[in-house]
Amino acid sequence: MEDWVSIGYLISAALFIFGLKKLGHPRTAPFGNQLGAMGMLVAVITTILEMQLTGDGVIDWTLIAGGLILGSAIGYLMAKRVQMTGMPELVALFNGFGGAASALVALSEIQKYIGDADTLPEGLALTVTMIAAGLSALVGWMTLTGSLLAMYKLKGGVEIFGKWIKTPTWGPTWLNPVKVLLFLSVIVMIYMSIEEPTNTTYMWGIIGVSCLLGIVLVLPIGGADMPVVVSLLNSLSGIAAAFTGFIIGNSVLIIAGSLVGASGLILTFIMCKAMNRKLIDVLFKSFGGSGEKQDLTRTKVGSDADEVAMMLDGAQKVIIVPGYGMAVSQCQHAVKEFANIMEEKFGTEIKYAIHPVAGRMPGHMNVLLAEANVPYEQLIEMDEINGEFPDCDVALVIGANDTTNPAARSGEGPLAGMPIIDADQARTVVIIKRSLSVGYAGVDNDLFYMDKTMMLFGDGKAMMSGLNTAVKEI
Amino acid sequence: MTPEFLIGNITLFMLAIFIGFELITKVPATLHTPLMSGANAISGISIIGALIGSNVAFKNESTEISGILAFVAVTLAMINVVGGFAVTNRMLNMIAGKKRGGA
Numbered sequence: 001m002e003d004w005v006s007i008g009y010l011i012s013a014a015l016f017i018f019g020l021k022k023l024g025h026p027r028t029a030p031f032g033n034q035l036g037a038m039g040m041l042v043a044v045i046t047t048i049l050e051m052q053l054t055g056d057g058v059i060d061w062t063l064i065a066g067g068l069i070l071g072s073a074i075g076y077l078m079a080k081r082v083q084m085t086g087m088p089e090l091v092a093l094f095n096g097f098g099g100a101a102s103a104l105v106a107l108s109e110i111q112k113y114i115g116d117a118d119t120l121p122e123g124l125a126l127t128v129t130m131i132a133a134g135l136s137a138l139v140g141w142m143t144l145t146g147s148l149l150a151m152y153k154l155k156g157g158v159e160i161f162g163k164w165i166k167t168p169t170w171g172p173t174w175l176n177p178v179k180v181l182l183f184l185s186v187i188v189m190i191y192m193s194i195e196e197p198t199n200t201t202y203m204w205g206i207i208g209v210s211c212l213l214g215i216v217l218v219l220p221i222g223g224a225d226m227p228v229v230v231s232l233l234n235s236l237s238g239i240a241a242a243f244t245g246f247i248i249g250n251s252v253l254i255i256a257g258s259l260v261g262a263s264g265l266i267l268t269f270i271m272c273k274a275m276n277r278k279l280i281d282v283l284f285k286s287f288g289g290s291g292e293k294q295d296l297t298r299t300k301v302g303s304d305a306d307e308v309a310m311m312l313d314g315a316q317k318v319i320i321v322p323g324y325g326m327a328v329s330q331c332q333h334a335v336k337e338f339a340n341i342m343e344e345k346f347g348t349e350i351k352y353a354i355h356p357v358a359g360r361m362p363g364h365m366n367v368l369l370a371e372a373n374v375p376y377e378q379l380i381e382m383d384e385i386n387g388e389f390p391d392c393d394v395a396l397v398i399g400a401n402d403t404t405n406p407a408a409r410s411g412e413g414p415l416a417g418m419p420i421i422d423a424d425q426a427r428t429v430v431i432i433k434r435s436l437s438v439g440y441a442g443v444d445n446d447l448f449y450m451d452k453t454m455m456l457f458g459d460g461k462a463m464m465s466g467l468n469t470a471v472k473e474i
Numbered sequence: 475m476t477p478e479f480l481i482g483n484i485t486l487f488m489l490a491i492f493i494g495f496e497l498i499t500k501v502p503a504t505l506h507t508p509l510m511s512g513a514n515a516i517s518g519i520s521i522i523g524a525l526i527g528s529n530v531a532f533k534n535e536s537t538e539i540s541g542i543l544a545f546v547a548v549t550l551a552m553i554n555v556v557g558g559f560a561v562t563n564r565m566l567n568m569i570a571g572k573k574r575g576g577a
Contacts, residue, residue: 017493017517023512024501030566033512037559039518047522051529059532064525067545071552078553079560084568090561091511094554098517101551105523108531108543115540128480231510238517246483248523254483255490256519262494274503285539354503362506363569371569381503434486
């Protein structure tokens with residue numbers, strides 16, 4: 001490698017490190033992201049220059065530039081067009097592409113050796129190449145299938161020929177030994193592929209089993225655990241890039257890949273901690289949705305918008321607790337309008353209680369409410385806002401369930417120990433929800449049945465605009 | 475590949491992992507998603523591998539499959555990189571509230 005190429009890669013690696021560091025703090029985060037993008041630009045330009053200036057130069061400009069431009073255009077359009085509610089899915093999808101790219105590079109290298117046996121490395125180089133290619137394939141393909149499944153799980157389902165098919169969450173306990181077996185079989189196949197590098201059966205075997213492994217890993221996981229899994233897959237796609245770096249002996253791939261691998265893993269742990277779960281439980285104990293849902297025996301009479309509006313008349317302080325239901329029904333603008341009406345009409349103090357895992361990924365609510373121009377100062381994190389509920393007149397819960405379920409305090413059941421928003425301590429609780437049905441955790445919510453609770457059954461957007469009209473008319 | 479080169483690479487790998495562990499300490503929940511998405515864009519670094527790989531593959535015209543694979547890899551990696559940074563930027567702008575609109 002030429003000296004200036006190494007220096008280019010060094011600069012790019014340093015930019016990645018600073019970028020990641022700055023991404024972790026609210027004020028510097030946008031700059032951190034730009035530093036990362038700059039690092040990538042430096043790396044790409046260095047590589048293209050090296051290709052052009054050394055050896056035979058760039059062989060096929062059309063194909064290389066074509067791939068670059070095509071990929072950039074698709075990526076840019078997807079990023080610009082996505083709705084804020086679709087953000088988690090998009091991150092999962094991009095992640096899958098990254099993993100697939102690493103695995104494809106590994107595959108392409110191996111194909112090259114197989115196509116031309118003379119280029120096959122020997123001795124140490126062969127061992128390293130085959131191990132790295134095998135691991136890169138394992139992690140890369142697993143990331144692809146896992147991320148695609150995660151994307152459809154976040155979406156809730158997939159439309160095939162006009163029919164909506166719900167993505168299943170399924171994970172009997174016997175699936176866990178199967179995961180271990182699949183993993184071991186990949187390791188064995190990697191070992192065999194070192195013995196017989198030209199036998200493509202092993203290569204395809206590794207790819208097939210890895211794809212399957214990604215699916216069985218993600219299949220049992222549901223609900224609030226989904227972001228944790230996407231974060232873990234992100235960490236894996238970094239590791240896949242690092243392994244690919246070992247195959248082609250490229251320093252920047254190794255550095256950037258392992259950086260993302262390690263920091264992604266730490267982020268995964270931080271996310272787990274925020275919801276009081278252990279990573280091992282997330283991966284091996286399926287979370288809700290596995291047929292353990294409680295039967296609903298209680299009923300509650302729903303209220304209507306006018307009743308709720310009467311009760312809201314003259315309220316001093318209202319805390320809004322948004323959940324995934326707000327994201328689904330896209331009612332953040334109606335929520336903001338509600339806040340405006342209350343502020344103008346009664347001078348009510350409005351705050352928003354943000355649970356760390358509300359929605360389908362951390363920060364989901366912040367992004368949605370920011371889109372509706374809610375001032376940042378009104379978004380209060382769970383620990384800070386919980387003390388304010390006792391002197392709040394009305395807690396308005398919009399499509400949130402598990403994150404407000406008092407059952408979490410009991411220390412039993414799937415929700416045990418998860419920190420929750422103390423909405424039940426407000427003087428009156430208004431809940432907008434489609435039905436009394438259980439949330440992802442499959443636990444009945446006592447909050448719904450309290451005497452001070454008023455239920456507004458229906459779609460978030462319809463209910464919010466109904467409520468807005470009713471409040472205006474008081 | 476000499477043993478020295480391999481050990482050098484393993485050293486890089488280990489040190490980068492240590493740095494990665496140390497980089498992320500306390501992150502507010504709001505930033506979890508953008509951080510994940512930004513890191514995800516960086517993992518698109520395999521674009522470098524895809525570029526080098528495709529150049530070598532196009533040189534040896536005998537191995538067509540490898541060329542196609544490399545082209546697909548370049549495209550996918552580029553979607554990951556450009557899309558990842560763009561979407562992170564959009565998210566951060568909304569959270570920080572500097573720029574309005576979008577969506």
